[in-house]
Amino acid sequence: MKKTASSLLLMTVIILSMISCDNSSKKEKVSFQKVEARQNATDPNWKTYTARTIDGLPAFDYSKDPETSVYGGWKTFQLAGTGFYRVEKRNNRWWIIDPEGYPFIHKGVAVFRPGRSDNQKSALKQKYGSNDNWAVQESQMLKEYGFNGAGAWSAVDLLRQNDVDLAYTVIVNPMGSYKREHIKKFGGEYEMAGWQGYRYDLAMVFDPEFDVHVEEEISKIARYANDKNLLGYYTDNELPWKNDALDRHLKYLGKDEAGYIAAKKWLDERKGKNASLNDITEQDRLAFTGFYFETYMKKVAAAIRKYDPNHLYLGCRFNQESEELSNPEIFKIAGQYMDIISINHYRKWEPVQEIMQNWTNWSGKSFIITEWYTKGEDSGLPNNTGAGWNVRTQNDRGLFYQNFIIELLKSKACVGWHWFTYQDNDPEDLTTDPSNRDSNKGIVNSAFEPYEPLVKNMKLLNDHVYELIQYLDK
Secondary structure, eight states: OHHHHHHHHHHHHHHHHHHHHHHHHHHHOOOEEEEEEESSTTOOOOEEEEEEOGGGSTTOOOSSOOOBOTTSOBBTBOOOOOSSOEEEEETTEEEEEOTTSOEEOEEEESSOSOOOSHHHHHHHHHHHSSHHHHHHHHHHHHHHTTOOEEOTTOOHHHHHHTTOOOEEEEEEOHHHHHHHHHHHHTTTOOSSBOTTOOBTTOOOTTOHHHHHHHHHHHGGGGGGTTOTTEEEEEESSSOOOOTTHHHHHHHHSOTTSHHHHHHHHHHHHHHTSOOOGGGOOHHHHHHHHHHHHHHHHHHHHHHHHHHOSSSEEOOSOBOOTTTGGGOHHHHHHHHHHOSEEEEEOOSOSSOOHHHHHHHHHHHSSEEEEEEOOEEETTSSSOOOSSSSEEESSHHHHHHHHHHHHHHHHHTSOEEEEEESOSBOOOTTOTTSOGGGSSOOOSSBOTTSOBOHHHHHHHHHHHTTHHHHHHHHHO
16 A cells, blocks of 8 residues: 555656646747748748747746836946946946946947938928928937937937937048048049959058048047037948958059058068068968058047047948958957947848857957848838848848847847838939948838838837846846
């Protein structure tokens, strides 16, 4: 009888254990969504990708809104407030620290400005009456959907004059504007210009004329120096930091040009002789990229600190996966001069943890994603241009947004992101860059109507970023 009772007790324990394990397994199972995507409108190959969303994360409580500061920082802990945004690493996670000292994640939209095409200007006048009304109402719209900032190429002065409380960024273009002057010097066109329009795909960092131009261009930022709503500055966008820059300087530039002279001197000193192209090794190429990039960094960073010592320097917006984004020397130098490293992230369904870890390990700094998007094929636009992938619906765009950010925040080094962009391209506006001509990149269309399935998904995640970080860090 005792043996039978013992056997029954043992079986009961086993069954209860199995039930407990089964319930635990169900509790820990993450709910995934499936999204179809393709590289562009002409790509016949649709592929299915997984999208994680916060409502599918096990035991994630997002029933309450977090308590935030006047700047949108999270009132979970408070560090020293300086009156301006800064960056700090705490408990192995990087944060922007808001002017009051609270941890802050920059959730922005790039190119937040009134429409540029005739169609968009007409729609703005009909809906808002004036640019000032647009600035006030659409800034409120961004905040309602959980955004707290404006990315590059936004209407900064319009936002400031209307006292809009968004953490905005300013982009200055010392090399981009110098390029325009340089083109005139070479008769109005370049031989072998890269896709960014730089002669031989080289930034002219060694030109003494560039030193003067840097001062002139960056001195314009002085008017923002005391603005509490300014996050920081970018210099230029997607410059051509080519892996074979050493070869290009020596092979293509005239021997009397500053770039050739600097590269030849560097190589001769490294080799201890009168060196040639045949002497160059892969190690030489890698080392030269650091020297070449630091020449630019020294000049632009010094000018920013001179004219505005209060705000963050956000870098020069890296974007080439096989070039600077895979180059440890570039990131090592970036970490010495940038407060946050800005990256335009394309051609991947989601960020790769190993790659993001490399960026942080190489630089010792946090990063911010300053461009990324998908295009919905239900928008009615051709969607032929731009690097962002095509998905079938606006809801799919929202699922992509959530999944992308969940992966970003797992890295513990991402301190923000800027969706590209605020408004769709207008296909009738042929004055735009060809890569921004006919696609559904915006959170609003050309009539300033939000894509509701997209922005509702954005809001769901944006409103609960801080709890998501807490959840992921556990």
